[in-house]
Amino acid sequence: MFPDMEKVKAIKLDKEMKVSELVERMKDAGFGARKIGRASEIVEKMFDDKECKVFFGLAGAMVPAGMKQIVIDLINEKRIDVLVTTGANLTHDLIEALGEAHWHCDEWDDEEFHEKGYDRMYNVLMKNEVYPMLEDFFEKNWSEFEECDTIRSFLKHVEKLLPKNSNSILKACVENDVQLYCPALADSGIGLMIWGRKAAGKEIFIDAFEDMKEIIDFSWTAKKAGVIYIGGGTPKNFIQQSLQFSKGADYGVQVTQDVEVGGGSSGAPLEEGKSWGKLKKDANFVDVRCDATIAMPLIFS
Amino acid sequence: MFPDMEKVKAIKLDKEMKVSELVERMKDAGFGARKIGRASEIVEKMFDDKECKVFFGLAGAMVPAGMKQIVIDLINEKRIDVLVTTGANLTHDLIEALGEAHWHCDEWDDEEFHEKGYDRMYNVLMKNEVYPMLEDFFEKNWSEFEECDTIRSFLKHVEKLLPKNSNSILKACVENDVQLYCPALADSGIGLMIWGRKAAGKEIFIDAFEDMKEIIDFSWTAKKAGVIYIGGGTPKNFIQQSLQFSKGADYGVQVTQDVEVGGGSSGAPLEEGKSWGKLKKDANFVDVRCDATIAMPLIFS
Amino acid sequence: MFPDMEKVKAIKLDKEMKVSELVERMKDAGFGARKIGRASEIVEKMFDDKECKVFFGLAGAMVPAGMKQIVIDLINEKRIDVLVTTGANLTHDLIEALGEAHWHCDEWDDEEFHEKGYDRMYNVLMKNEVYPMLEDFFEKNWSEFEECDTIRSFLKHVEKLLPKNSNSILKACVENDVQLYCPALADSGIGLMIWGRKAAGKEIFIDAFEDMKEIIDFSWTAKKAGVIYIGGGTPKNFIQQSLQFSKGADYGVQVTQDVEVGGGSSGAPLEEGKSWGKLKKDANFVDVRCDATIAMPLIFS
């Protein structure tokens, strides 16, 4: 490791510096800054590698936190082949596509929020009245969904019903033929809407396992694979298990605040994936332990 | 808050002290120790409250980490009404029920593990050969599963096929009529087994949303509710969203190492649930920020 | 690593189980539980090794959190040779030795606490009136301190003035000839008391570097060394730098919640010390990432 040793260079800020320049300089610094720089470089490489299929796992509630547009732009720029996300992200994406918003709060009183009809996600609020709006949307359009038999097809039908110019991850995926998976859709607001119709006696049968075929096939046949994980949870793990059927990822970038020592999949370092065959021996990868809302704008700048 | 103020008392250890005594004394100490003591007390209260239905969310990979028996004992002692867990926990539970084991490792070389056929989860290993064992199990018994149309019914059929005296969370749930949910079963080794059969052309049709009916109904009709979350992820969130249809939980204990500031459901403090109506205004609850493998034996001692 | 591989065994609780039994069983479990078990074993070994000098670094504010007695008992049982701690711990130790207490709070309103005269340390409170009590103590006894020229000698003079039967870390150290260091005493309530006298024109001259001689000498001449770090900060680092003059520690146990990725000394894994020569190549050590108030009663049970 010694021949290539490079010096740490102190970051010199200047008022006119572009984000992309800062990220380059961060690579010359140490600790987490170094990792942001390396992550940006690895992401670039995996995007530029024509043989590489890019799997993007987006956990948490990144949409209410204002990270939606970064994901949409990556999709529109054809950077991503597969997006696996939470029902939460898709629900909030739908809420915004239907015209509602999320709100800042820098202090909180949860009892007061409850009385006033606000639901809190750390320092972001959602109005409780989005639920009747979602109810209306699904109730009114339910006939459209009756034929759906997979989660993927259900989501595609949701997309068809979105307002024309809505700005949405779901829409971007459909328009750009990005494979969109949401294995735990039941665990979300959209899941509740499906439950609501079922509870009211409407018939719909959506298979819980059918979507696995396509993602595993895709993983199996990919010459090369790159993974980007924003948070852990089901999105990361669902991609990781598909990669057991690949040759192992060639590139990897993970952004998480979860701890490694807890033993969970969410906080596990990418390196651990080598034991499982999910990551190649000589893969190019980095773990960034950082708030995703801070790291994402830097890494994808 | 001042009238009831109690003094911090230093913990005095002694060689003969029982775990339950230590936990009681921890309540007199500060910081995390205090919370362990309070969690134990709240858990006791929710178990003793005859009107209270207990929802237990078990995330991560607690089975390979040796936490299985604590959960089994809680089930056998009729402490829990609903268990929501990950596919990972159920897969490892099945692996152990079928006679395989997990192994310690205090140091790691993931490339070597890969060559030798070990899959690592932090400081625990699994032999890769468990996969053919699982393949055999499902392949041989597949006809049993063909009628299953929900995740819950699928799991019940798995249980029927377990060796007689196997010690398993799944078995304990079935034997004690504990409702067992696993909304993201697709995202696990068992999910891969189902995929494998489907990929081989076998027919099975398992609904992704059907199980929501029962848990939401149960939540809706419960006079009182108590929640215990070991880790976050889908298990916690799936219970939390069901509670939106309840009167709000009366008791809550959460053990997690995830951070609050990340904005994710996994790290969110229980207090936040008040804004959503998932936790009652005057609920008795505590967040324990600790490795679950350390906190669980103390809290349930 | 494979010949010795041991199975993970699930922890089975029982009502009569002693803490020491639980800790033994934790060693058979995974993740953090395993580490608690190993830490306990390593601590035992270093205590039993007659050639080993034990350096104990106690950071943070462990005294107000009720951890005082565990440290006192270790000192009284002659387990520790050197104790390095924060001014905070010594200040709170003195406050309790002088008859004052710390208090629980499970909820907080810092503005209200301020008005009522309470100072908060997470879920522990101290009354603001301890300051005049400390003022009195030092003002009244100041002539005793005028000859002190090192931090160690100053602390020994404080001890002489403690009430006869007071239960205190400081007292235990003096009575058992444990070397007590507090390199950042200026950064604490006791430091403020010294400042107060100096500001009032009283003369005292305490050397900032003199105490280094003894600890480095001790480290230099120790046949073997063992380190126990409860938290990081100055206590850990001060021991670590002394060990650069030793043969490297033979045993090490660290309990911390600080992160490794931040690059600070507090969160650095013990392994990192090998590069510096602070830890021997074949040392027996473990990092426990856990709230110290939870881990300490287990490890020292």
Added chain:
Amino acid sequence: MFPDMEKVKAIKLDKEMKVSELVERMKDAGFGARKIGRASEIVEKMFDDKECKVFFGLAGAMVPAGMKQIVIDLINEKRIDVLVTTGANLTHDLIEALGEAHWHCDEWDDEEFHEKGYDRMYNVLMKNEVYPMLEDFFEKNWSEFEECDTIRSFLKHVEKLLPKNSNSILKACVENDVQLYCPALADSGIGLMIWGRKAAGKEIFIDAFEDMKEIIDFSWTAKKAGVIYIGGGTPKNFIQQSLQFSKGADYGVQVTQDVEVGGGSSGAPLEEGKSWGKLKKDANFVDVRCDATIAMPLIFS
């Protein structure tokens, strides 16, 4: 809190975007991004407030991680009145001022590093040979230091001996009359150099408490105060205790990865300071839980 509620706006990246623009947009996003935006705004306000004295606490090992220049620039631009830092930062600052460097490492083998003479700080290395260089520096120049009787005066004498054009935090402080404090200098490489001379029989007496006078005086007389904490430890706590003699800080920005629940000063939220009178009731402040090497370039852009 409701009248002023603002919408979360998704961050839209573009290739030409300046860092300062990104930080502004981050304020419109949620979770940690929001806090980076707010921190930048608060820092700006405290810098612009003519009545406000700025106290900057710089912990950890920010110099080897490439953060030196940001601090130097803040000093040169007269943004800071008081800098409290660790001996580690000053030692690394001196090492670089004397011409040595720090080095990247993205993987590690601490035993090999030890053999090759590298000391590791997470992903940054220092050559062990800096120690003889420091020895030479102090040995050669020792007569200069003999009159020093405070840590501050000692550091000023170090500065006088630096190469003319060296780029250094220490130099910048002296040149700009910024008060520089290092209460735990004994706990650092420079401390070891002082010890080395003392051990060799050279006389020097440096008072451990004298520097407190000036910082407390300054805090006492400041019309307004602003605090910036990069990490916790002694730098933060030393400023915090000085503020007990002020009217309470009017502005505060804290960047830390330490946890709140541990009860330590390093991870304590600024809000907690209100109970102690260290922060004003109506202060403008924010806690940023982030790797400082990522947050600093954004906040000070």
